[in-house]
Amino acid sequence: MKPTHKLLFVLCSMLVLGFMYYSSGKLHLFVWGQKSRKYPLYDKQGFLLQLDIKLPPELMYKYGNLSEGACKPGYAAAKMSTIYPKFVKPAPMFLDRNFKRLGKVNNYLPPFGFKTQERVIDGILMETKYYGLGDKLDSLTCKRCIIVGNGGILANKSLGSKIDGYDVVVRLNEAPVSGYSKDVGTKTTMRITYPEGAIQKPENYEKGSLFVFSAFKPLDFKWLRHMVFKEKLRGVEGFWKSVAHAVPREASEMRILNPYFIQEAAFQFIGLPFNNGVMGKGNIPTLGTVAITMALHNCDEVAVAGFGYDMSMPHAPLHYYETVKMSAIKESWTHNISKEKEFLRKLVKANVITDLTRGI
Template sequence: SVLFIFYVSQNDLGLDTTEKDLLLSLVHRPLELRYKYGNLSKGECKPGYTEAKMTSIYPKFSKPAPMFLDPNFKRLSKIISYPPPFGVRTQEKIIDHILQATKRYSLGSELDSISCKKCIIIGNGGILFNKSLGSQIDQYDVVVRLNEAPVAGFEKDVGSKTTMRITYPEGAIQKPERYEKSSLFVLSAFKPMDFKWLRLMVFNEKLRSMEGFWKSVARVVPREPEDIRILNPYFIQEAAFKFIGLPNNNGLMGRGNIPTLGTVAITMALHSCDEVAVAGFGYDMNTPHAPLHYYEKLIMSAIKESWTHNISKEKEFLRKLVKGGVIRDLTNGI
């Protein structure tokens, strides 16, 4: 059998009574997990594993948080008081309009019925190149890809399965023929303009101007409305303020307080999956000539200091997840 050991950092001491009680209850969890998972054969999904590991590091972590917005999204108190990217304030009407058209708000009946889900988030890092992880990646129940990272031609390293592709207007695939035939298109909105863009895509209307975007965006998304989702912005909020510790800036987008899309996707998976793995994460700035992405010839030195992200703080958070056994890093880049 396998023994899982939990570590509680010294920072977790000096908490209020409720938190202390919670920590005391966690002391008994390693033994519970030993019996719960000890007899599982290698590779078998471990129900509730991610949540158990997360609460050992973040005692206030609470799993219930819907993956996508549904028509009852206004009941989600954590997002209605923040404007984008951390919430939906000022965007309620346009979201209602979009959701009336998409009609579906989950992963789909087949995946929803799986009682234990293994998920993997594929980053776009050059570290994926020549690792031959494709067949291993395709064994996961849910395979999440980001922005326009291609699959065709790179299957040996990145697999061929795509459950969903999370993106925003400037990151979306621009050539319709490059879209997978059967994945969910998931918008992670960072600004009000992103919802307007999605409404045009859902209703197949013409985009007349690029004003309000920081670079060119897709003019068409070759997906039926029922294959389009809106990611719950709570994951952006939680990643930024609770996990990474970025400045709140009164709940507005500001310098260095937006998490990367990869970390947002991981945060989503922590709430929705029983086991979480990642691949293609981590930039090694000590090797300036290493490939930046697995699919192009740009090198590490092409990275400029980001105005919106705090890469070093984000790295600390992701390393904590890997070290604590919350997520598994297949490419060992974090």
């Protein structure tokens, strides 16, 4: 080979190698760039920062092929898992006789568990005997649930018939139905409450609804035992306000809400202070958020109504059933309303839940 040919060969080889090196570098950068864009970014609670992400194609196909208005099986959990990969659906709604096997709550005192109250709970559950929503609802392959909050935003919205159209209607504490049915509906599947929040006048209880108890302190279980066994309540020391002395429900119509939902809402979803797993300043979620957390695990579609405090409207009604104004809200020792609202907004923005009154 002539020297000039050798030189050309070497030069060509170098050019080819240089081009390959350059191309591979560009390719590497491109692929790396693509990958970096695909890696999702999460907030400190583990939620995606980009909340409008779509469902996987197979789920889009599944739900897209359902007829309009049909219940979407597993939809809430699928959406929740998309924005919060740590979400695990199985979590029983109520405690049953196997409650001691629930590992995530048996080492915590109320409200985050049932430690020290096992004997009392076991006695109550032996008396109640039933641990589900009832045969008709438990047999549904797809359940649409709505949590009805107590907010004044419900007033004059005429959502009553729409609320009654859900399979499961959850109400909170003493919020009345009678006299407000046009806005809040007439149907009550369950009413979740605690001693200080329970309806005190027996005539105000709706027939056919479940009385669902949520404990926030050990003393609450003692109160529930008196209600279940129809015992006279002696002494009310330890409660922060007056409590009901009787609940007009048979034991078979009473349930104990799984305390895991309080724990999960507080520490995983909202990011409230752990405080060694003990009730403390600003680490208790509101009952409304606890109910929504419960529904995410046990309902296929979840809606809410009557949620959201608009502090920019101090003269607006705080609750739909009374004249107390928004300005009456003071800083809460137990709740962190702003952090809670931030969590609920994530669920609404990602279409995990539907907000009928658009107050979140």
